[in-house]
Amino acid sequence: MLWIECPNCGSRPFEEFRYGSVFPVTPDAITDLDARNVDYAWMQDNIQGVTLERWFHESGCRRWFTTKRDTTTDQFLPLDD
Amino acid sequence: MNEFVETLLDLPWQTCDPKPAYDVVIIGAGGHGLATAYYLATRHGITNVCVLDSNYIGSGNSGRNTTIIRSNYGIPESVRFYQHSLELYQGLEAETGSWIMHSTKGQIWLAHSVTTARTEQTRALMNAACGAQTDYIGPDQIKARCPQIDLTGGGRYPVHGASYHHEGATARHDRVVWTYAQGALRAGVHVFQHTPVTGLVKDGDRVTGVQTPRGTISAGVVLSAVGGHVSTVAGWAGVRLPIRTHALQAFVTNAYAQEFAPIVSSNDLVFYVSQTPRGQMLIGAEYDRQASYRTATSYAYLQACSAKATTMFPFLSKLRILRSWAGVCDVSTDFSPILGHTGVDGFMLSTGWGTWGFKAIPAAGEGIAELIATGTPPPLIAPFGLDRFANERAMADPSSAGTR
Numbered sequence: 001m002l003w004i005e006c007p008n009c010g011s012r013p014f015e016e017f018r019y020g021s022v023f024p025v026t027p028d029a030i031t032d033l034d035a036r037n038v039d040y041a042w043m044q045d046n047i048q049g050v051t052l053e054r055w056f057h058e059s060g061c062r063r064w065f066t067t068k069r070d071t072t073t074d075q076f077l078p079l080d081d
Numbered sequence: 082m083n084e085f086v087e088t089l090l091d092l093p094w095q096t097c098d099p100k101p102a103y104d105v106v107i108i109g110a111g112g113h114g115l116a117t118a119y120y121l122a123t124r125h126g127i128t129n130v131c132v133l134d135s136n137y138i139g140s141g142n143s144g145r146n147t148t149i150i151r152s153n154y155g156i157p158e159s160v161r162f163y164q165h166s167l168e169l170y171q172g173l174e175a176e177t178g179s180w181i182m183h184s185t186k187g188q189i190w191l192a193h194s195v196t197t198a199r200t201e202q203t204r205a206l207m208n209a210a211c212g213a214q215t216d217y218i219g220p221d222q223i224k225a226r227c228p229q230i231d232l233t234g235g236g237r238y239p240v241h242g243a244s245y246h247h248e249g250a251t252a253r254h255d256r257v258v259w260t261y262a263q264g265a266l267r268a269g270v271h272v273f274q275h276t277p278v279t280g281l282v283k284d285g286d287r288v289t290g291v292q293t294p295r296g297t298i299s300a301g302v303v304l305s306a307v308g309g310h311v312s313t314v315a316g317w318a319g320v321r322l323p324i325r326t327h328a329l330q331a332f333v334t335n336a337y338a339q340e341f342a343p344i345v346s347s348n349d350l351v352f353y354v355s356q357t358p359r360g361q362m363l364i365g366a367e368y369d370r371q372a373s374y375r376t377a378t379s380y381a382y383l384q385a386c387s388a389k390a391t392t393m394f395p396f397l398s399k400l401r402i403l404r405s406w407a408g409v410c411d412v413s414t415d416f417s418p419i420l421g422h423t424g425v426d427g428f429m430l431s432t433g434w435g436t437w438g439f440k441a442i443p444a445a446g447e448g449i450a451e452l453i454a455t456g457t458p459p460p461l462i463a464p465f466g467l468d469r470f471a472n473e474r475a476m477a478d479p480s481s482a483g484t485r
Contacts, residue, residue: 001379001380014379014381015379015381018370019370019371019372022372027321034471035471038470038471039321041470042323042414042415042470042475043321043322043323043470044312044322044323044324044325044414045312046312046322046324046325046326046372048310048312048313048326048374051372053371069371071326071372071373071374071375072373072374072375073375074371074373074375074377
């Protein structure tokens with residue numbers, strides 16, 4: 001079982017948490033305003049590796065927090081890593 | 082592929098190394114990649130084609146799905162596309178002479194609330210208008226088709242009715258892959274297993290080939306038929322995709338000694354059940370919430386999914402879970418596939434197959450093959466181009482995916 005480090009509750013089982021979202025980043029290379037809107041609305045970075053995300057400790061302290069996660073292993077990493 | 086399989090099928094593998102150049106290079110030797118190669122060869126006479134896979138054929142999502150074939154979608158373009166695919170599946174054994182264990186079972190899509198009942202009634206009318214056979218049926222007809230169901234849903238999820246999709250079917254996923262591989266190989270297509278593509282070759286803005294550990298291969302057209310890692314492949318070409326990759330889990334029980342005839346799904350509870358030819362009960366539900374490339378399964382999922390399935394089918398609680406698995410699904414943000422041109426010359430896509438890829442293998446392969454051969458997307462796949470997002474023509478159909 002995976003364990004997640006909650007900033008308030010310490011190490012807790014994965015199932016207590018709920019995925020929120022990634023931080024959407026539109027590349028600076030896209031300069032056209034319409035194209036930027038399309039990118040923001042639809043496109044995904046879908047990173048295969050470490051992402052920056054929001055998670056919610058649903059069955060715990062019920063607080064949102066920001067974390068890093070490796071999408072190839074689901075391991076959570078400290079923010080300053 | 083192991084020796085046992087090769088004794089069952091005649092797969093005339095080429096013995097040479099990859100040639101330095103092909104007309105078409107397809108990345109990914111799953112159902113979609115091999116079907117495209119098969120139709121390029123058989124429908125259009127294009128046999129100077131190479132299909133590459135990082136592992137063995139069908140080792141990705143073609144080997145990890147729940148083998149359901151249906152066309153009861155929620156928007157006209159999708160209904161027509163999947164209905165064509167369903168019909169190609171029905172004729173595939175006759176066309177190829179290869180047994181894919183195709184079995185028409187009918188699919189019952191349960192409604193547990195008045196709102197969902199209305200959705201399913203709309204689905205039935207929409208399907209009928211677009212050529213798919215779907216009717217709305219009441220609890221008595223559901224019980225007649227599936228005696229094992231608890232119509233009270235454990236007292237909590239009473240069954241109001243269901244849409245019944247007459248032509249819903251299953252086929253053996255491996256055999257579909259092998260059938261297309263056999264057809265393609267016999268026509269002279271090269272299929273290389275254990276040959277990962279590590280990058281694309283570009284000439285200016287144009288994609289002109291692929292890099293592999295066995296050397297660089299030039300191509301007139303590179304098609305990505307990759308499942309699970311398409312954002313990475315498209316990223317090499319500079320193409321951004323509206324895709325998030327999620328793991329989808331499923332499991333089978335030990336054999337149930339009686340017949341369980343139909344495929345049963347529920348959109349309110351989000352799960353689906355069917356019986357495999359071996360008698361095992363195959364159960365699946367929604368994909369994991371977080372985006373992930375990990376194919377691990379979890380006890381929490383088995384627990385949650387079993388709770389839902391046993392609520393509607395109490396007999397399942399007497400069975401044991403035999404094995405579970407997960408595939409990584411490229412889920413598009415409008416829940417429809419992405420097919421064809423990418424805006425980069427020489428680079429095409431067959432992706433966005435989320436949880437609905439297996440049923441689409443024949444129609445997508447045939448459509449993409451025609452696009453490669455003629456340069457124009459045929460009407461059935463034209464609405465699913467990547468440019469639909471910029472053109473405000475998104476094909477939103479989340480409620481038909483059988484997941485959420």
